Amino acid sequence: MKKISYLLLLLLAFVYAGCADTEQPYVGYVVIERAVVEAEASSTTTITADTDIDSPIEIKSIDFGEGVDEWCTITTKGKEITVTTTQANTSSNYRTATVNVKCGYWLKSFQVLQKYAGQEYLQYDWTRWTATGNSVESSDGGGYASLFSEDRTTYWHSQYNGDAPSLPYWIVVDMQEELEIAKFDIGRRYYAGNGNNYGSVKTLKLYASTDNETFTEVGGFTFTFPWTAPDGTVVEGPNSPLIPAYEEIVPAEPVKARYMKIEITETNTSNNACQIAYFKAYEKI
Numbered sequence: 001m002k003k004i005s006y007l008l009l010l011l012l013a014f015v016y017a018g019c020a021d022t023e024q025p026y027v028g029y030v031v032i033e034r035a036v037v038e039a040e041a042s043s044t045t046t047i048t049a050d051t052d053i054d055s056p057i058e059i060k061s062i063d064f065g066e067g068v069d070e071w072c073t074i075t076t077k078g079k080e081i082t083v084t085t086t087q088a089n090t091s092s093n094y095r096t097a098t099v100n101v102k103c104g105y106w107l108k109s110f111q112v113l114q115k116y117a118g119q120e121y122l123q124y125d126w127t128r129w130t131a132t133g134n135s136v137e138s139s140d141g142g143g144y145a146s147l148f149s150e151d152r153t154t155y156w157h158s159q160y161n162g163d164a165p166s167l168p169y170w171i172v173v174d175m176q177e178e179l180e181i182a183k184f185d186i187g188r189r190y191y192a193g194n195g196n197n198y199g200s201v202k203t204l205k206l207y208a209s210t211d212n213e214t215f216t217e218v219g220g221f222t223f224t225f226p227w228t229a230p231d232g233t234v235v236e237g238p239n240s241p242l243i244p245a246y247e248e249i250v251p252a253e254p255v256k257a258r259y260m261k262i263e264i265t266e267t268n269t270s271n272n273a274c275q276i277a278y279f280k281a282y283e284k285i
Contacts, residue, residue, distance in 0.1 A: 028053040030103045032110040035081065036285050037072065039117045041088040049079045053104040057081055060107070063098040072112060074099060089114045094122070113285070121183050121282035124175070131279075133171035133262075135159040141189070141275060147173070152190035152197075152245065152277035158264075160273050167272055171262040173279055178210055178258045182284035184219070184249040186262075187277035195241040199223055200274035203266035206249060208257035215261050219249040225268055238268040246278075254284060 031050040037043045049057055057076045064070055071087040081101075089095055097112045113122070131144040133156075138144075141155035158169050184206060189198040203222045207215035227235045229242040260281070267274045 027105045030106045030108050032108055035083045035112045037083055037085050037114050039089040039115045041085055044084040046080055046082045055104040058102045060100045060102055083112050089116050122285045124281050128176045131171050131173045135165045135169040147279045152187055155189040155275040155277040157275050158273055169264040173260045175258055181255045181281045183282040185246045185280040187246045189275040189277050196239040197243040197245055198275050199238040199243040200267055200269050201264055202268045205263045207261040208255045209259040212259045218251045218255045221247045
């Protein structure tokens with residue numbers, strides 16, 4: 001009899017829990033995007049929270065970071081949030097603050113970003129990005145993972161041992177989510193021993209895709225020798241400190257893609273060996 005009672009109690013507990021899950025009140029949703037302000041003092045911007053809650057937005061706190069002076073004020077009116085800078089950003093990098101707010105039952109955080117003077121783009125976070133391709137010398141430079149590092153002494157290198165493929169070489173970068181991209185940077189290998197940058201890639205094309213099946217060409221570059229540096233020096237070969245550290249590619253229109261395909265069709269070396277130090281993608285801000 002006791003066993004039956006225990007079983008009945010257990011069954012009632014499950015039923016009650018199930019009812020409690022389904023009968024919880026609807027608490028709505030709140031989405032607040034990043035707010036971007038210009039570098040000058042007294043710059044202002046207003047963003048509107050995406051929410052179905054009638055309650056107004058309340059500012060709970062602003063985190064400027066340890067040891068950083070307050071550089072903006074934030075006011076709210078209903079669903080509108082207005083940011084006003086109290087200081088100019090005179091550094092060579094943007095700065096951010098984290099704003100914590102309350103709306104209804106929700107506690108939310110969003111970021112405020114103040115540009116540096118002249119800033120147009122913001123680099124996307126590449127820490128989760130991966131890459132594959134048809135040619136890599138993984139023991140030289142670090143392989144595909146090196147494409148997502150600021151260190152230009154590490155790099156992707158085309159295969160030269162074993163059954164190495166012929167041109168074109170291709171690399172597909174998976175950015176793990178669909179992004180709207182306004183600019184790309186293709187970094188060149190750097191050799192600290194003599195300060196050389198490696199201009200081994202002659203012709204490179206970029207293709208974009210949302211499904212990793214259909215790709216559309218969105219830009220590229222051709223870098224040939226002899227090449228004349230800005231100071232008038234004529235560079236004859238592919239390795240020189242005067243060669244730019246990276247190549248910038250700006251599509252005619254922002255590109256929506258999750259996958260980017262890098263295709264190298266020509267090199268500046270006799271054996272078609274080439275390197276890429278990094279692959280960066282930027283949003284327009």
